[in-house]
Amino acid sequence: MSGLIHHLPILPVLLPAFTAIVLLLLGDHGGDSHGGHGHHKLLWARRIGLASTVLGLCIAAGLVVEVGRGELLAYRVGDWPAPFGILVLVDRLGALMLLLTSCVALPVLWYATGGWDAHGRYFHAIFQFQLMGLNGAFVTGDLFNLFVFFEVLLIASYVLMVHGQGKERFRVGVHYVVLNLAASSLFLIGVALIYAKTGTLNMADLALRVPQVAAPDSVVLQAAALVLLVVFGFKAALMPLAMWLPATYAASSAPVAALFAIMTKVGVYAIVRVHGVIFGAEAGDAALTVQPVLLPLALLTSVVGVIGALAARTLPRMVAWLTVASVGTVLAGLGLFSSQAWSAALYYMLNSTLVTAGLFLLAELVGAQRGDAATQLVPASPVAQPTLLGLMLLLAAASTAGLPPLPGFIGKLMILEAASHHAWQAMVWSVVLGVGFLTLVGLARAGSILFWHVRDDRPAIGGSGASPRLLVPTLALLAASVALSVWAAPIQRYTEAAALQLVDRAAYARAALPEMGGEAARTTRPYRPAQETSR
Template sequence: MMMWLKDHLAVLPVLLPAITAALLLLMGDHGAGSRSGHGHRKLLWARRLSLASAFLGLLLAAWLVQRAGSGELITYRAGDWPAPFGILLLVDRLGALMLLLSACVALPVLWYACGGWDAHGRYFHALFQFQLMGLAGAFVTGDLFNLFVFFEVLLIASYVLMVHGQGGARFKAGLHYVVLNLLASALFLIGAALVYAKTGTLNFADLALRVPQVSGPDAALLQVAAWVLFVVFGFKAALMPMAMWLPNTYASACAPVAALFAIMTKVGVYAILRVHGVVFGASAGASALTVEPVLLPLALATSLTGVLGALAARTLARLVAWLTVASVGTVLAGLGLFGTAAWGAALYYMLNSTLVIAALFMLAELVAAQRGEAQGLLVPASPLAQPTLLGLMLLLAAASTAGLPPLPGFIGKLMLLEAASGHAWAVSFWAVVLGVGFLTLLGLARAGSILFWHVRDDAPAAASAGGSAKLVTATASLLLASVLMSVAAAPVQRYTEAAAVQLMDLSTYAEAALPEQGGAAARSTRPYDGRMPSPPAGAQ
């Protein structure tokens, strides 16, 4: 059994949620209208199955991180077709890290949803698992086309989850979300087609070797393809000026869905790093670093816009949505420095910001549920039932988001500032990162003072009881995971830096992904001649 698991380890993160989702669909509808009798029992079993799958996914991701941490590249060839002809799944340090981050967010969010949100719509757990399948596939795929496929899987699930619980605001925001993502998907296909037309492959390891061999007019067309893909990935990551869709969308979604969506912007970040940092990176010849001049300034602008939006927000959920944009901007600014030290720092910061943002979305609902008609509006209202507990949780999240020591937000920003030293944009980088941290603290302090101190004593208590233990523990577990990142800062930092360094080892990727083609030595001397590549001998 263990041997079988090791042989199929790279595909298991995709198969586990896919099989779980299929089983949940076979169980029938377990959502709205199923609160009594047989329907209630189906809902309980759906919760158990979904939680068990998410827990197994967490253990599997931890195993993959342990395996990948040694530098091993774990590959899986679907149908035993060799790359670049077949579907290749490849888990490296970065992919394993993203799988673990997804699992660390998914399990507490699912536990929170089991507090009642999963019964507000149809097939919540099946859709949740399909989204996890898409996320996992995006992080382990070894080629550009299947990155598109898994993007579509997670997006289709997110379309329905976006309107989970119904409501006019969700349907309006969901419509915009669907239309914009469909346009981005069309651009993705165009960009991938242009890349294939000029290289004859979409395999990441193969592309990293073939792109430097393209020159002249073909290199110019590859640069166009790189820009098209950058627009797509920038939209997915919420990079300015393509980020304006996110605040309203995330603020309108129900709390567990918005918390899960905190990981979705990181798929765009991951794609930018994998495609524009490596394939079109420093070694890409005439197509090298196509987006380098614009990524850093756009990322800094994104971070500034996000924090200014948070200061202007009138609800706590919208404030958190804008902070999502600000945190993505900080991560992308680290990637925009284009150095392995900066990439490692950006990955460390991304881990913490994702956990804290997810926790803040759920915390925003816990607070809103205890404020009567005011809900999440930043106006004085009746006292909360759990002011001390929720106040301390918000204080911890605010301190980590703003980057106060000794929390991981501070450690990540310190690593980024150090990596920016000596860069041409160092002064602007320092000013924006430190300024955004201060304004983040100011915005969350303002919100906290209104929510917990500016209360109307003449108003009746909004809720006789606070949030249930299930909702509170789910939210607190994400904040605890963030705190643990401070305790284990040194090994996590070493891992993220090793992940960044590994990305630039193109020959190792070629040997793991293209063994039948002779690895980097053979491929780098064989530029694409414009003809369709021949399949290997014996292939059908």
């Protein structure tokens, strides 16, 4: 058992990678799947993909249990000594993000087997590569490998975004690819600046080296921190870098958009890990470099997001703008730079991700039953399942807006409490409460158009309603959100412990840099310029 636990941290990366290879070897299972041979391949691709995703969920749950005891799990690929080898390091936050990814991925993949996976080629293989990139970003202990996993998940997302084809998807997809390539270039520039002044990219080593870099060299590190904020802010949809997201998510197929709900959280995670820890309060002259700008930009993101949702003319676009608004709320908690606020932000992020993913799937279920109007927010024919779909939208709206006793309310209340006595308390309270109210107004308006303001001159479209294969995954995502409220106390204790663990540099040094004897040995190690070190 101890041997299995030792290898557990690398499994979230290896499992989807090997699954994707198997699916590629299986052959093309899209496009011609309605033929006999193609249909057989598609059935096997579905079984393999779902089985792998279920196993990934079990692995993520096991990691949460393991790291919940307070130990960090480190895995050195090839057993190369730190800080030069490839390090995989799982702490409470990393394990939580792995579990959240699996909780989104499994219902989404289940939903996609209802027919979306047959609209293009190699859907299941690309889906697994996407999971590989996501999981790798959450467990890597190296800043350069964070860039590598960013590229893996982005390349997979390029293909998934245009899955099913269509003129609008290709048009938006070109913008999405070009902007992400530009952000990736900035990522490399930021990493190069950091390596030039520290001689390492190992995150645990950086957390100990950055405080030793004094002026004037610390100015370069501050510039690198701001460059990386631009990169991570783009990925997370932080204003003014978020304008690409609504069109991209709204143009994607429902399961792809739902999976993308977790993709913005990779940017959020990177901001916590890099700016909250490496450039955190103990980073010497480079400490809290982004603090003056992160909180104001986060609040602006929430405000612009909810205004965009109110102006949206289709349900998927409204959900996409609400994704931006929720990211702003999460980043506002991070921008307070306290363990209490970080805990609140993590709890709220869990709920907003699950609800947003569920809303993207629900939008398609509603649109499929409204005839030519589809997801447009205009009066149309009545849907075939008004009670069920209406209640699902009501539940999602209440949680997104932050109505008690749902987890959206609990998360926002935690953020408001964390903002008490902060210099920006009044602004944080005003934005969080105001955005919640406007979110409720926008979703209530959408619900009334979709389910009440119907045209009686035409019969309901699609009288058979949505199939269980589509309804159950959507319900599962919304039910998972409700579960956050039922088990709010233990989840909150976990997020509090995760927030405190993030700033425990000594624990990270012991886990990631054992050859150096932990922090005490590391702080006495002579500094060598970057040109004298090698990765």
